[in-house]
Amino acid sequence: MTGEAEAVGPPAAEYDEYGFVVPAGALGREIVRYKQQFQPKAERRVTRWERFRRADPSLSNRRRLKRLVRKGIPDSFRKEIWAHCLGSQRLRDANPNKFESLLREPLSDETLSQIELDLTRTFPNNKLYKYEDGVAKLRRVLRAFAVHNVRVNYCQSLNFIAAVLLLFMDEELAFWTLAQVVSSEEGAKGLHIDGYYVEGMDQLRADLRALERIVQRKFPNAYASLRREGVELEWVCQEWFHTLFSTVLPIQTTLRVWDCLFLEGHKILFRVALAIFxxxxxxxxxxxxxxxxxxxxxxxxxxQVDHNSLLKAAFKGIGRLKRAQIRREQAYGERMVAEENAAAQARRERHNQAHPPPPAKPQLPALDNPGHGEAGGSGEESPVGAAVREAARRLESVIDSCYDSILGDGDDDVDVSPVDGEPPAARLPGSIPALSPDSVFSYLGVSVSSMLQPSNSSDATRSSVNVHRGDNALATSPAK
Known part of the structure; x- marks a missing residue:
């Protein structure tokens, strides 16, 4: 019976060398086929890298390094080369206890809950993140980063970037590498894209505007097709840039992109996006x-399984793409984003003017033990003081009811029809005056003296207050 069940059940998941489930169907077969086809090239590249490392241990020959990186870094060298290109190893060496100290710092409940929510969404098809050990490593990297980078704190998409780094690095080095990817602290290295992960994402939006201009110029037919169907380029490409392609390309292709990205900077994002087009x-x-x-x-x-063809297109197929050209288009994008932000702010201001918030209810001043003797004195509260305190308490309750009746729940229309003897301005939500204790007593028609009159029986009525709004009346129950 067990044998039959095993025979008809689903096949066991097949994982690649990075722990990801190999997709089923044609895509999975294509990935396996390409890996086998590319294997001889991969082995030759390992040999070249070994020879280069022996000849240049300090990686000082940048021209040779760049040529090798564009051909792809072998898995066995990625940790070292990435950390060198980004400067994260030097930061780690200069701050030996920083990572552990950051983990001891507090974070807001909001940040902690968002990190926990995203942990369960991070590459559920990778076996490292199916188990608590891998999830715990990712949690610590994201928490340390949130404390370290005050401007960014934490933003969705950082979880995917950190998760890929952890496939090759220990937690501490992955943290410093993530810090360098987002906001460089080591010389001219790093990507300087912290504006991708702050509120408003202005830098990301500007870069997408820049990409749109370049796509329109280089691939007019493809761009026209998107616009004909009402598609904005940023709908398609935002995830590409925000996750550094880690959630949209096959992992083998993502790693080839990151090899070049970490050495040459974030112009590679533009080159790879254009290569896909x-x-x-x-x-x-x-x-x-x-x-x-x-x-x-x-x-x-x-x-995009054929990462070799994609990288060739990125560096040769798309034509010339200088940094200066990208920078000009980014400057255009920044102007566009600034105009969009100004227009959005103007809309908010017009909305706030058309829909002002309801006024706050007036607060009666605190009565600091009225009826006592001079400051610092002691003794029982006088009858006058007790009566004033009771009057203030009851009046405050009446005022609450009055405002609730006038303002309703914020959606009801306010009845502003005149009522005999009632000041109209006092009933309009937009013009309710600040109320002093004297004006409160005067407005409600209540005298302190009437509050002080002793009752002759236990059921005597001490006061009765009616506050009108149109045909409705709120009356305090007689104090018994």
Missing amino acids: KENELRISKFQSLEEVMVSMREISSH
Whole structure:
């Protein structure tokens, strides 16, 4: 019986060398086939890297390093080369106890809860993050980063970047590498993209505007196809840049992109995005509907299995793309984002003017033990003081009821029809005056003296107050 159950049950998951489940179907077969096809090249590259490391232990020959990095860093060298390119190893050496001390610092409940929520969403198809040990490592890296980078704190997408780093690095080095990826603290190294992960994401939005201009110029047919279907380029490409392609490309391709990204800087994001359009320009140009665009663009990125062809397109197929050109387009994007932000602020101000918040209820001043003797004196509260305190308590309750009746729950129309003897201005939510104790007593028609009159029986009525709003009346119950 057990044998039959095993025979008809689903096959056991197959994992790649990085711990990810190999996709089922045609995509999985394509990944396996390409890996086998690429294996001879991969072995030759390992030999070249070993020879280079023996000849240049300090990695001082940047020209040679760049040429090798563009061909791909072997897995056995990635930890060392990434840390060198980003400067994270030097930061770790200069701050030997920093990581552990950051973990002892408090974080807000909001940040902690967001990190915990994202932990369960981070690469559930990777076996490292199926178990608590891997999740705990990722948690510590994200918490330390949130304390360390005050400007960013924590933002979704950082969990995916940190999770990929942990496939090659221990927690402490992964933390320093993440810090360098986002906001460089080591010389000219790092990506300097902290503006991707702060409120408003202005830097990310500006870069996407810049990318849109370059795509429109280099691939006009593909761009026209997207616009014809009403698709903004940022809908497609925001995740590409925000996660550094880690959630959209196959892991083998992501790693090849990161090899170049960590050495050459974030211009590589533009080159790789343009290479995807270059490799798929004809297909993109034939899109016929919004649904086809959104589904197909996701499929296109997930099927970029041939990382060698993609990187060749990034460096040769897209034509010239100088840093100065990218910077000019980024400056344009920054102006566009500034204009969008100014327009949004103006809309908020107009909305606030048209829908002002309801006024706060007036607060009666605290009565500091009225009826006592001089300051610092002691003794029992006088009858006058006790009566004033009781009057203030009851009046405060009446005022609450009055405001509730006037303002309702914030949605009811306010009845502003005149009532005999009632000051209209006092009933309008937009013009309710500040109330002093004297004006409160005067407005409600209550005299302190009437509050002080002793009752002749236990059921005597001490006061009765009616506050009108239109035809409705609120009356305090007689004090018994």
